[in-house]
Amino acid sequence: MLVAGLLLGACVEPPTTPLDTPAVLDIDDVELPEVAATSVERRAQQVTVRVRSLGCEQFGLGSGFVLADGVVVTNRHVIEQPREVTVNTWDGRSFAAEVTGVATDSDLALLRLEDPGDLPVAELRTVPVERGEGVFAVGYPGGGPAQVSPGRVLGMVDGTVLGEPAEVIRVEVEIAQGSSGGPLVDRDGLVVGVVFAIEVDAGIGLAVPVETLLERLDAGELVAPGAC
Amino acid sequence: MLVVLLLLAVVGAVTATVVAVDQRDVAAEWEERALELEAQRDAIDEQRAEVADQLEVTRDALVTSERDVDELEDRVRALADEKARAEDTATTVQVERDVFIELSEVISDATGALDSCVSQLFDLQAASVEAFNRANAGQDVDIDALNARATDVTRFCNQARTAAANAEAAADRLLGS
Incomplete structure (x- = not known):
């Protein structure tokens, strides 16, 4: 029995495989500041423009947002009877715009920028908003x-x-x-x-x-x- | 029997010796392996600390960059706002200039018409005085021609007054009074 135990003990060799290297740091556990360049707020700001409308009887200021192909959505009441419409971006660029259409039954209007360049565009959500959102x-x-x-x-x-x-x-x-x-x-x-x-x-x-x-x-x- | 026992003892002693030697070798291997793993652990700990330091530095740099970007964006927004407001003012000034040009033209037309009306009234007055003097002197006077001229002057002056009224209305409209 003693001999068998001694023989059994002699069979145990140290492991030769390297130990599993522990993860140095899980990047998901690291608290990093929100990257402003990709933040929703910044993106939203970039697609939002200031609309200046010189009308027949009034000078209107409002806001709007850019869609593809230089289309800008704004309110109808911002551009009543437009003679000259200009769009300013958040970073100081100015674009001449033409009113391409207004809704008859909603306070919506569409403008088109003459040369939108590389302006970022907004994406529309097709799913309705929910209460509390x-x-x-x-x-x-x-x-x-x-x-x-x-x-x-x-x-x-x-x-x-x-x-x-x-x-x-x-x-x-x-x-x-x-x-x-x-x-x-x-x-x-x-x-x-x-x-x-x-x-x-x-x-x-x-x-x-x-x-x-x-x-x-x-x-x-x-x-x-x-x-x- | 004794011989067998002796043989067994010898075999047992030999086996025990072999096992002891083997165990010593295994123990040495274990010790060597333990030292190796300890060194590996120390290296990994050092690497972890180094990476953690680098991450901390990177995080601080990112925070600083974000703050810088935020400050720059605030500045860009402020400058863009100034530019937009300057454009507003330029647009307003342009509108005012157009208004004044239009008003100036209307007033100029009315003033010219009124000035012409006054000239024609002076001429009519002179012709009337002359006709009066001729009549007093017993000379012939063409009353019909004088009346026709008076009618023309009256019509012209009424047009001038209309132009003046239009100018006043335009001023009210354009200046919003």
Whole structure:
């Protein structure tokens, strides 16, 4: 028995394979600051423009956002009876724009930039917003610098009293005159609405849902703007 | 029997010796392996510390870069805002200039018409005085021609007054008063 035990003990050799090297650091565990260059806020700011419209009787300032092919979406009321429309970007570039159409039953208008260059473009979300969802309103309140305001969707409300064909988005977010036409974007940076009004007493923002915009774009239900 | 026991003892002793030697060798291998692993562990620990330091430095650099980018973007936004507002002002000034040019033309037309009206009234007055003097002197006076001229002057002056009223209306409209 003693001999067998001794023999058995003699069979145990040290392992020759190298030890498993422990992970030095799991990159997912490292707390890195948000990379601003790719942040949703920055991207949203880059696609949002300031719209200046010289009309027959008024000088209008508002916001808008860029789509593919130099198309800019804004509010109809920002560019009433336009004589000269200019678009300013957040970083100081200016573009002459032409009003290509306004919606007859919604506060929406489309502009086209003469030479959009490499302007980044916004992406539209096809899925409706949900109550409580986090969003950002981007625009140029007061005609001032670009501003990104976080908030959340309060719900949908009948838009017919406001001249809209369907429900509009009620959103708890800081907006002001000059924000009109700016995009309401979700946490992924997709446009879910077009800011167009404020409930003055409650300070609640209202936005035309992007579905209404898509319907107008698809159906081509846009007309020429009014002339002087 | 004794011989067998003796043989067994010898075999056992030999086996024990062989096993002991082998165990000593294995122990030496284990010790060597342990030292090797300890060195490997120390190297890995050192490498980990080095990478952690590098990561920390990189993280700090990234934070600094982000802060710099944020500050630069704030500056870009401020400059873009100034530029946009300057363009607003330029546009407004352009509009005001156009308004003043249009108003100036309307007023100029009205003033010219009124000035011409006054000249024609002076001429009519002179002709009337002359006609009055001729009548007093018993000479013939062409009253019909004088009346026709007065009608023409009145019509012209009414047009001038209309132009002046239009200019006033244009001023109200363009200046928003």
